Amino acid sequence: MNESRPIIALDFPSFDDVKSFLARFPEGEQLYVKIGMELYYAAGPEVVRYVKKLGHWVFLDLKLHDIPNTVKSAMAVLANLGVDMTNVHAAGGLEMMKAAREGLGSQPKLIAVTQLTSTSQEQMQDNQNIQTSLAESVIHYAGKAAQAALNGVVCSAHEVEAIKAATTDDFICLTPGIRPAGSDLGDQKRVMTPSAARAVGSDYIVVGRPITQAADPVAAYQAICQEWQS
Template sequence: MREERPIIALDFPSFEDVKTFLNLFPSEEKLYVKIGMELYYAAGPEIVRYVKNLGHSVFLDLKLHDIPNTVGSAMAVLANLGVDMTNVHAAGGVEMMKAARQGLGEGPKLIAVTQLTSTSEEQMRDFQNIQTSLAESVVHYAKRTAEAGLDGVVCSAHEVEAIKAETSQDFVCLTPGIRPAGSAVGDQKRVMTPADAKVIGSDFIVVGRPITQAEDPVAAYQAIKAEWNA
């Protein structure tokens, strides 16, 4: 199941910035947006309610990672906001992920972060002391995520094929670090174009600055959406 809309990362510092950005789009254009830590901590739950009231879909990207009871309770709160998708860190373990699933309920999608797309293999081995390859680490986390009953993972598009081969074709792979050909890579280490992500089997793609910082964000969004659905 592939989402036809690229998810727009609303990486803005304030509620007003979000309003200004969303007002650029015609009201009939229903978007799928990502609300991350910066915006959520600045604006609180009200930003989710505002975006949902406009008819948009919301991926609440808070990457919860704590003891199972705490994560389960937090997910019960997030469920009341009507989010369409949210996430945890797979490193929290199977029991934590199961508690998250129970707390959130069966409606919204729940996915897990494997390795951040800003993490290189050298960093993983040096800091996390994981002495396998980056790809092996990601697939291991994905298999444990499936075991916990979650819908899928956040991963690099480069890892989608291996993850689906070890889980199932229905296991969701959401890929950030998507950049149109020729755009700046920024702080992402592992990136891919929308067209390449489609070919390789990504179910959701997340695009931020190539849309939000474009001279014409609506035109940039439509171009990326067209490439994703070509």
């Protein structure tokens, strides 16, 4: 199946908001959507089942980070929901990532968060006391994720080329912080346009507010798709 399309971040506070938003798209159009913490905590697993029933792909963005056994058990539950992709925090360590892979099974894609795209190098060094460069931290985490047999990482598009060089060409780089030219950056610090992300080798891009808060979300999505696929 061809999953090469922008992932829409369904960052809505309620199940009803999701239903209204998805109803604006043509019937039968298959989307790839991200369900994050806000929506999952508000609506629970039923929202995943609903979106899957509509025929869409789901990236469940819960960023698990706990002891290995807890993460393994939680991943087994998520696997039963039929998610297509989910994630953990690479900071949880190699054994936790291996446990996540074991709990989820081999079919859904499993990726790891390196450094959030809202994090600057100064914040990382001050708040996390990681005294390398931001790029070195991201590449280190990517290597550990590959060692744990994960499919890839969540990273800024600015780090894609270095990660590909340090791992393999088929190691997934999923990049949030994507903004069309002229868009408000919001709380993102390391951003890139869809076409630029494609040029550096991003495998997936995640776009939220430029689509979900647009006056015409369908037109905004189609424009980003066109830029991404061109």
